[in-house]
Amino acid sequence: MQLTILDPNNPEQDFPALNRALLEPDGLLAIGGCLSKKRLLNAYRHGIFPWFNPEDPILWWSPNPRLVLFPDKLYISRSLRKIMRKQIFSVTVDQAFDKVIAACAKPRKEGAGTWITKEINDAYNELHRLGIAHSAEAWLNGELVGGLYGLAMGRVFFGESMFHTATDASKVAFASLVGQLKSWNYQLIDCQMHTPHLESLGAQEIERNYFAALLDQYCDVLPHQSAWQSL
Numbered sequence: 001m002q003l004t005i006l007d008p009n010n011p012e013q014d015f016p017a018l019n020r021a022l023l024e025p026d027g028l029l030a031i032g033g034c035l036s037k038k039r040l041l042n043a044y045r046h047g048i049f050p051w052f053n054p055e056d057p058i059l060w061w062s063p064n065p066r067l068v069l070f071p072d073k074l075y076i077s078r079s080l081r082k083i084m085r086k087q088i089f090s091v092t093v094d095q096a097f098d099k100v101i102a103a104c105a106k107p108r109k110e111g112a113g114t115w116i117t118k119e120i121n122d123a124y125n126e127l128h129r130l131g132i133a134h135s136a137e138a139w140l141n142g143e144l145v146g147g148l149y150g151l152a153m154g155r156v157f158f159g160e161s162m163f164h165t166a167t168d169a170s171k172v173a174f175a176s177l178v179g180q181l182k183s184w185n186y187q188l189i190d191c192q193m194h195t196p197h198l199e200s201l202g203a204q205e206i207e208r209n210y211f212a213a214l215l216d217q218y219c220d221v222l223p224h225q226s227a228w229q230s231l
Contacts, residue, residue, distance in 0.1 A: 006033030006060070015048055018062045018208055027063030034058070035123035037130065044151055044158050045219050047212045049192060054117045064208035067191040067198060071182040075202035076175055083168055084175065089138040089145070091176040097128045097135040100147040104161040116161065124160070127151060136177040138169040146170040148177070150190075154219040157181055158190040174201060184223040188214050 004016045011034055021029040029048060033039055035058065043049060043060060052059040076084070083089075101124060105116035127133035132153075138146035146169025148162035157177075164170035178189065178201075190211075191203045 003028065004030040006030050006039075006058075008032060008034045011036040011039040011042075015043065015046055015060065018047060018064075018212060021062050021064070021208075027061040028059060029062050030060040031057050033060070035119055037127065037132075040123065040127065040151075041132070041153070044153060045215065047208065047215055049158070049160075050120070051115055052117075053115060062208060063193055065205035066208055066211040067194045067203050067205050068211065068214075069178065069189040069191055069198070069201065069203040071178055071186060071189065073202045073204070074175060074178045074182075075200070077200070080168060080171055080175065084172055089140055089166075089169055089172045091173055092137045092139065093177065093180065094128075094134050096137050096144055096147070097133065097149060098125055099144055100135040100137060100149050100163070101125065101161075103144065103147065103163045103165075104149065106163070124149065136173040138164070138166075138173040140166055140169065147173050152186075154221050155185060155187045155223050156190065156215060156218050157186055157188070159192070171197075171201065186223055187218045 003022070004020070007013050013033070015030055018029065021027045035050065040050070047066070048060050048062045050058055051061050101116065101121055105121060124133050128135070133149060133151050135149040136147055137144055145166035146162070146164035148159060148170060150157055150159040152158075162170040162174065181189065191198045194205060
C-alpha cells in the first residue's frame with residue numbers, strides 16, 4: 001500500500017483513513033507535512049502521532065493495537081504505594097515543561113539517538129504555551145529527577161514521553177498525574193505503544209478501531225475541571 005505524502009504547506013490536509021496504515025512497520029500511516037498546531041491537533045484527535053529520527057522526514061503513526069490506560073485501571077504496586085505515602089518525591093504539574101521535554105530527549109544509553117528533535121521540542125513547547133501540552137514533574141531535594149509530558153484534549157490525555165534519573169520517579173509522577181486526571185473526569189490516557197513499564201501501571205492494549213471510537217466519544221467533551229496546577 002502506498003503511503004500518503006502530506007503537503008507541508010497545507011496543515012488542513014486530511015490524514016488518510018487509519019486502516020490504510022502499514023502492518024510493517026506497524027502503524028506507519030503518512031509521511032511529511034509539518035508540526036504546526038493545526039496539523040498536530042488534527043493528528044491526535046484522529047489517533048495519529050509523529051515519531052521520526054532526526055535524519056528522517058516527519059513520519060505519522062497509528063499502531064494497532066493501541067496501548068491505553070483507563071484511569072480507573074491504574075495499578076499502584078505495594079512498593080510504589082509505600083514510596084508515594086512516604087512522599088520521597090514532590091510532584092508538580094506544568095512547573096518545568098521545557099526541562100521535562102529536554103530530559104526526555106536525552107539518549108537513554110550511550111551511542112543512542114533521540115526522536116525528540118529540535119523541531120519536536122519547539123512544536124510541543126509552543127503547544128505548552130498555548131495550554132494544550134502539559135508536564136508532570138517529580139523532584140528530589142529540589143532536583144528534577146523524573147517526569148512526563150503529553151497533550152490534553154477533551155477528556156483524553158495523550159502521553160508522549162517520560163524520563164527518570166532516580167528509581168521510581170517517573171512512576172510516581174505518572175501515578176500522581178493519573179490521579180489528578182481522574183479527579184478532573186478524564187476518561188482515557190493514550191500510551192501509544194506497549195512497554196513493560198506502562199503495562200506494570202495498568203496500561204492495556206485495545207484495537208485501533210475501538211481507540212478511535214473512544215476519541216470520538218471523549219475528545220470533544222470538556223472535563224469537569226481542567227485547572228492544570230501543582231498537585
